[in-house]
Amino acid sequence: MKRSQEETKLLIQSWLEDWGTFLGILNQWTVTIEFVSAKKLQKDSVAEIDWPPNYRKAIIHFNKSCLSQHWHTDEELEQSIVHELCHLLFADLWDTARKYLDGPIFDEFKNEIEKAIDIQAIILIRMRDAGQNKFKSNSSIRKSKKLAAKKEIISTNGIQIKLIENLPGV
C-alpha cells in the first residue's frame, strides 16, 4: 500500500516530537524540519542539522527525495531523525570544537562524533524496541507504527546505514 508524501512528512514530524520530548531536547530547543532538495545536502545524506552557536534553535534539513518510499525504510528514516536530535545533546561540545579546531583536526573530530552519535541513536532505538523505555506520550508512536506497517519495506543502501550495520555488537 502506497503512503503519500504528506503522510510520510507527518510520520517524520511525529518522530521529531516523540524523540525530542523523550530526550528532553524540546524543553530547551526549538527544532523545525525543512524538506529540501538533495542538492542542498552533502552527498547521499538523508538529513542534516544546523544551529547557530549560542542559540537554542535548530533546523533539520531533510532530503525531500527520501519521502518517496522506495528510497529508505521507515527504520532508516526514524534513525536519521534520532541521529540529528542527538547532535543537539552535544551541541556545546560541537560548538567548542568548531571554535578551536580547524582543517584535518576538525574533520577528524567530526568523523568521530558522527560515529558516536550513530551508536547512540541505534542504542536508543533498540531500547525503545525492546520495550525497556516507555515514552510518556506514545500515542503518535503507535500511530506511526500503524502507518509503517502498511507500507512495503524495500531496503536501500544509504551510506549512514551501511556504516551502522558494520558496527560490531551495537
Ligand SMILES: [Zn+2]
Ligand atoms: Zn550527523
